[in-house]
Amino acid sequence: MALFDGHSCYNEDIITAKRGLEMKKSSRQTAAAIDVGTNFVSMMIAEISSEGTIHPLEDVWKPTQIGRDTFSSGKIDLASTQDLCKTLKSFGQLMKDYRVKHYHAVATTGIREAQNREFVLDQVGLRSGLEVEVINNLQERFFEFKSMRDSISDLHTMSQDGLLVVSLGMGGTEIFVYDKGSLQLTEYVKIGSLRLRELLADLERVTLEFPKVIEEYLENQVYWLDSLRYGADCNYVIGLGGELASLLKLGHLNHLTDNRFFLERSVMEKIYSLLQTMTPEQLMSRYRLHRNEAEILLPSAIIFRRLLRATKAEGIQSPRVSLRHGILANMADEYFNTSRKHEYINDIVNSVRNIGRKYGCDEKHSCQVEEMALNIFDQMKPVHNFGERARLYLQVACILHDVGKFIGIDGHELNSGNIIRAQQILGFANRELAIAANIARYHSRVVPQRWHDNFHSLERDDQIMVSKLAAILKIANGLNISHKKSIQQLDLQISGTEIIFKVKCKGDFLLERWSFSAHIDFFEEVYGLKPVLKHKG
């Protein structure tokens, strides 16, 4: 979470506290969420409460050229950077008005994909005093889902009956499938409305059949949709993304019911055929759209239509969500530790289990290892002092530690790490994926080494976390080496420089004891405590 540490010299008084350390638990807090988007930079200041409510105080926005720069030239121009610094500095000023102590500023595709993003972020930090975290699509979606859950009451019913969530961004599209009440699948396609237009812009000038060109290109990218395991079973489609608003304008839908718009299949078809015949200029004048909006309408319509047709849904629901709102909801969840937070963790865990299934994991074994590892983690809490997020990394690593076996048994831990790193896990930052991947990569005999690139590229603190969590996973995996659930009870006890694992089990325990001993040295090295196994029989 982007809280103030490195660049506080300019605006020290704004943010003085680090989340989780100095935050005082009162029932209400004033917080700010900043979204450095592709077309707009926006900020919402709100009062968040322990009930999870969000009461907005300010919602401000300024246009930006970031997206245009990045998607056309790959880099953010100096002028756009300066504008961004100015905007963020003024946001900081507004935060002062409300004595905002906690903020979370995120940047999405526009900055994420810029070649010069590190320099841009550095300048932003120095000039505005705000630290902006670059988030990936899945984190972005995670926040949007939080915002959605806040505004849609029947989300749960829909997710029971098969729900496809399509999030169309400027730079990419995410697809989520919910079924039986939980998240089943997430996919990301690098087709966004603005990206598509910038990509094919040269063709627009040479053909009158631009719509057809887009469609053909798109088909080439999404043909796999029809083979989706869940797609055809989806009874509901939820569409996310700002472009949808312009489509609704074309469909003359301006009536909001229960916090959402509904775009029927037939209306979608009408809009689609209308767009085939109109140029952005015509759209601008007829529907009073900005050029930005008008230009991306056609690609957006094509994408939404294509996805809608892959399901059984009667139309697309468009709830009112915003990243800023979601970030605030997340801050409320994290800060006040709400029940909603745990629902989200369940969603994440469930989608991770589905990844495991996809790679044909021995689910029983993974579960035993997961259970054992979390048990050790919880009992060792006073020793490592890690929080819930670290526990989640460990859990993900446990569930997926054997996915590499899909490729081959030999060196499978290396493949496990690689597979995990390539996954889309809702709400996981790239750094977090890397942590989970590294933990899984070290679940067997190999221990972290400085020359291991994937380990080396982690921050120092993360390296230590990975080592400590991997040490737990190694022991847990070792105690389940026979893939038979033989251990019935495990109690930990610290005695001097030793940590005693008191095990109660049935049957043969020889293999486990041997395997346990193989991981003792590494565990002792990272925790400074020597593990001793005591068998109660």
Add this chain to the structure above:
Amino acid sequence: MRGNNPDAPSNFINRELSSLSFNLRVLEEAQDTDNPLLERAKFASIVSTNLDEFFMVRVAGVWDQIEAGLTEPDEAGLTPQQVWEQISKTVHHMITNLYRCYGRSLRTGLKKEQIHLSKGKKLDLNQKVFLDQHFLNNIFPVLTPMVVDSSRPFPLLLNRSLNIAILLANPNGDSDPIFATVQVPAVLERLVEVPSSTYKTTLVFLEEIIKENLPALFNGHRVLAKGCFRITRNADLSLNEEGAEDLLEAIEQSVKQRRWGEVIRLEYEKGLDSRLLQRLVEELEVPPGGLYEISGPLDLSFLMKIASGHEFDGLRYPAFRPQIPTVLSNSEDLFSIIAQQDVLLHHPYQSFQPIIQLVQQAAEDPGVLAIKQILYRVSGNSPIVAAVEKAAENGKQVTVLVELRARFDEENNITWAKRLEKAGCHVIYGIPGLKVHAKMLLIVRQEDSGIKRYVHLSTGNYNDFTAKIYEDLGLFTADAYIGADASAIFNALSGYSNLGNLFKMEVAPTSLRSKLSFLIRQEIEHARQGHPAHIIAKVNSLVDKPIVKEFFAASQAGVKVDLIVRGICSLKPTVAHYSENIRVRSIVGRFLEHSRIYYFCNDGDETILLSSADLMTRNLDRRIEIMFPVENENNKIRLKEILDVYMQDTVKARLLKSDGVYYRVDKRGKKILNSQEYLCDIYRQANTSEQPEISF
């Protein structure tokens, strides 16, 4: 029956001539013997200063058009040349009447009241000795005589300064006489009091004293002729905003080519030597028609000084104390009162003090996080500025938007804006290209139930001094939507955000105009359906052509339109087929009518809005203005009653007729009602009365 050419020139009045009509109504107040003497003197002074501004800005603009060779007629069908001629004619007539009023009525009236304004002719010996001494000690040191000859060019004369032109005999005998000028120092009092046994107060004009002592300035030279003159220059700093709209580009071209501040008007003392006059006209390049011979002292603004003195209370309007509304006098804590109900303030009948009090309270209140305010034309030692400064010192986040482009007031604004910056306020200096004319105060306060916003919106500036003279309306509210809107507007003004959709307020130049049009059209729709339809608008000026045409359309559809326009009105009312349902009245009195109220019958669901914006194109398109609804039922009733009082006025109201002339109200069969006096009484009674049914 419908007229089919609403653009016809016969439907419009030229705005410069309408502006002169307003000044004429002010002059009528100076002439009105029912007004107390010193108040009449004040009105005469206002006429004089109004004319100055009129020449500096408006007339200069017309002259620019002529110089640029523009011959395009305006809405009223007049070419710039025709306008120029009409102005000249009207002003000459007005000046004659003004000085007739001064000489025959005011001066003699003052003399009767023991205030003798003297030209220094009939002084006794004591007085002469006194003045000689005074001249040597106090006047002579600050005089700078300027002689014009081959080595010394004609001096650059200050705009609006009073000067004496002098013709000196050439010591070389037959050669041409020498021309010289001396400025009557503005740093000295225009009137010098001399001891007197005949009158309580005898005041001698400074320029007359100087004229008497000219030989001391030009020793060795014989004075052949002497006389006072005064010039008015084109001093419009914001010509781009003020010029006739569609001609803007052409004017801008010509502006670049001309010298800044050309002379537009030359006023000179009656009987000025013709040689002096000719020299002045040539040197100053006075345009034809720009010459004004004055039979009396030049520049009557000194009358304001006399009228504002501390003595002679009997010659003024009866003392009047702005009331504190009962609801506010019940508690020290304004926040708790405003949290419970919207409070409407009507100045000057009601005091400006609660606004100062609220800012002062906010400065000290530990819960207050931030104060945001737009300041424009505040008074010199403004208690508002002091309170805002204090708040910043107390660690509140204070954002102040200072509009520097208040005409003729720029310097004053810069001074205290810098002071606020020093105190730690976040000072924003306006928006490039858009003058900020909205008046808003926003206080963000942390309360037990969460963060709450308190807002004050007003039709008038945060100026405690003018709030005693200007009639304005202000609203205190804690309405969450208004609060959010005010916040969004401040964010836009501070550059934090672009302006999105607002809940209840409208802003110029984005939405205010379209909202007004919408409301007028809605009224038209009601009229077409046979429902009652009525619009009342009280503004300072009505000039914007699109709005005028909306009113024509409303009139044609059968909507009753009552316009209370204090100043310029370019709409011609009661013209058959176009504006027969439109009535225009103007009220000029003791207080300067300044509030803008917009009332729409809306088929029984009455809508009343207050605004900082006049119905002028510049206000609607090139200024930041706000418009806000008054929603509380009691406040709405009160506003309707206020409007009703204005419409019943038979004393200070004038009706504009279809000939473009303002007439007094026909009093037959009506009760005598002076709206401003009536409102004074009503508010006084409301505060002393125990009866709650009076809603004031």
